[in-house]
Structures are given as C-alpha cells and as structure tokens.
Amino acid sequence: MAKVPVQFTLNGSEKAEFVESGTTLLHALRDKIGDTSPKGGCHQGTCGACSVIVDGELRLSCLTLAETCSDADIRTTAGLAEGGVLQPLQRAFLDAFATQCGFCTPGMIMAAKVLLDRTPNPSREDVVEALSGNICRCTGYEPIIQAVLTAARANSQNAA
Amino acid sequence: MSLALQTFSSVKDANAALQAAGTRYLGGGTLVVRAANEGDVSVSSLVRVTDPGLSRIAVSGGKVRLGAAVTMAAIARHPELAALAPAARAVGGPAIRNMATVGGNLFAPAPYGDFAVALLALGATVVTEDSEMPIEAFFAARDGSRAIVTGANVALPGTDCFRFLKVSRVKPKGVSVLSIAALLQRAPDGTVTSTRIAMGCMADRPIRALATEKALLGCKLTPREIAPALAVAGEGIAPITDPIASAWYRAEVLPVYLGRLLSN
C-alpha cells in the first residue's frame, strides 16, 4: 500500500509523517506520532474517547482520515498543560473526581474545551449537550458536568 | 483492511473515479469510515472532492442551496436557517455534527437520515453534476446511484409552517426511534390547506405519510379533527427493527408522536 505524506500542526508543533493511505487520524496520532492522549474506544464514532480539536472544531479522530487534515491545526489533551501546570479544566476534573479509569477523560476534556472556548459561562444544559457524544462508564457523568462548570467559574474569575 | 483515498478538485473527475468497483464517495466519513473500521470489505477506495463550492450555503429569495459537503453544525448555526436548525441539531452529538454532511445524510440508511426527513417534507430537490431531481425520485433511485450529489435546493418554510420531531431513547442525544417533519400551510381560520409530512425509520429511508396528508386537508389541528389522519398514519409503512426498537413498537408509537407534533 502506497504511503502518503501528512503534515499538520499538533499542539503548536509542526508534524510530518508518512502514513498508509486511508489511515485514520487516531492511528496517525497514536501510533505514528506518539500522542496517545486520544483513545480508541469503539472506532465507530459512538464513544467520543478519540475526540480532538481540528481547526477549532471537535472531531472524532477515529472517523477522520489523516490525509484530510493537511495543514490543519490539531489540538489534543496532551497539549493542554503548560510547563507541567495543568489547565483549570484538567485541575477541575481531578478535584471533582470526574476521572476514574480515565479512558474517556481526554475526549471529555476536548469536548469541554471547545464549549468553554465559545461559551465561557455555560449553563448545565449547555454542558450536557456539549458532552452528549462522549460516553463514560465509570463516573455517572455528574462529576464531569460539575468539573466543567467549576472550570468555567475558575476561568471567569481568572479573567475578572 | 486498507483503504486508499483519492482526492480530486472537481466533481467531474471524481465522478469518473467513482465508477471503479469498491469505490465510495467520502463525505464527512461518519458512516463510510465507520464501515471500513468495522471491516466492511466492500469499501476499498474512497474518493473526495475539495471544491469549496460543495461547502457553500447560499440563501436568496426564500430559498437555500445547501452544498453537499455542508455540515449539520454549519446549518445549525446559520442565522438564516433557523427553520432547518432543529433537524440539523437532531443529528448525533457535537463532533458528529461537525463532520456529518447533507450529502451523507441523504444516503444514510434508517435509523439515520433525520435531516433528510426534513428535506423530504420540504420538497427539496437533489442536485448532481448533470441533473436536479425531486427528492422522492432521488430516494427511489438511491441504491443504484453512483453519481456524486453536489447539493440540495430547499424552499425555506415561513414561520410556524414547519415542525420537526425526533424521538430517541438516549437523552439528550440518541439514534432515532422515529423522526417526523411536517410542512403545514393553513388558512386564516386554521384549516390545513396543504401539507407534506415525512417520516424516518418507517422504512429503510425517509417516506411520506401520504394517507395522513390527505386526511388532514380541511382539518383544524385539534385532537378531535386530526384523529382520522392519525388513524391512517400506518398506511404504507414498513418500519425498521434494530436494537433501539422493533418494527411493531415503532408502528405503535407513530400515531402518538404524530398527534403530539400536529396538535396545537
């Protein structure tokens, strides 16, 4: 199978790789580039664990072909912490016990991040809607919703 | 299982490439890449088109031209497409809506195709490189179709003329038990003068509720007057059975939800 070049920015750094044509972005990120923060839960679009942000929009990396992301700006949960300091969203997940086995967490955080980037003071309904494509088998969701609301409050206090 | 992706800048060249066996068009990929991930060996090659015209939304004179690559998210946030937004928002979760296209929704088998149900009720036309056909004709020929859909033309309904309902078990988002879209024109006294009603999950693709449409003419939308129209809602349906609901269940609940959608 012919290899094709893919080139994009991942969390602010330029990446270039050769992948087999038809490779999913999830596979390229995890197995070629070594960013294992997006998780492969179902490869069916159903669980949301593979969620990443492509050009500012939440996408499922398991259903996105890497070749279609040429020159894109890709963000994953691995790129959030700065100098080892967690972002308020990540800190809130830890504090609220919103992560247990942790498998859904990177996808949840990406879905929550696009929400907070656009809607800094979301309602509970906004949070539920924003996370509606992400499945968690551990937490029962409530701690996750609370973590996102707490992070939103922390962000707005920092901004004030 | 390996896939080869071919990228073209024009629909014409992509249409030629699509004639090869095992080749499918790639819209947002939410169904076709999923099928490949699942091990569907009938897909060996994908074709995509980068022409930005396919992602364009053009509103003018009460009509909209939706390019086939327009996503559900783009429709949901478009200020002039408020009438279509509920149907676009009904599709999947946020990430799916950022990827799912109008073209792909027209091809999506039940229980998917919620947005296509709305397009059917609105009497949209489906456009390819060399034809424009009524959406009913498109659905009738869909299985054998190899031509790339380039867009859909839709007359935007007036305020209060268009209603959409999706019923799912998983809240807030889930696959359809059924979806219904109704375009209702009414006289000043409230009687129905014309209507188009479309249903999802009542066959393998969206279908019209023709008997209900006929029975509604001349009725006011009160529970008593719509009762005969609800009684014939099951005519011509062949609901799907899937893990969400059986065909029997879907047929049983159809008149209930249709009644809720129609009655004022």
Ligand SMILES: Cc1cc2nc3c(=O)[nH]c(=O)nc-3n(C[C@H](O)[C@H](O)[C@H](O)COP(=O)(O)OP(=O)(O)OC[C@H]3O[C@@H](n4cnc5c(N)ncnc54)[C@H](O)[C@@H]3O)c2cc1C
């Ligand atoms: C988790 C999940 C939840 C979902 N929930 C819903 C839901 O609630 N409601 C719903 O309606 N759907 C749902 N879907 C199904 C799907 O996401 C949508 O129907 C979507 O609109 C399909 O569009 P796409 O662009 O992703 O299609 P693709 O996967 O790209 O294509 C689907 C099929 O259509 C063909 N095709 C696509 N575009 C064209 C074109 N322009 N010309 C010719 N052929 C074309 C492809 O070759 C393929 O055979 C869901 C899917 C997943 C994975």
Ligand code: FES
């Ligand atoms: S792995 Fe992509 S949605 Fe589950």
Ligand code: FES
């Ligand atoms: S923490 Fe285990 S799946 Fe969410």
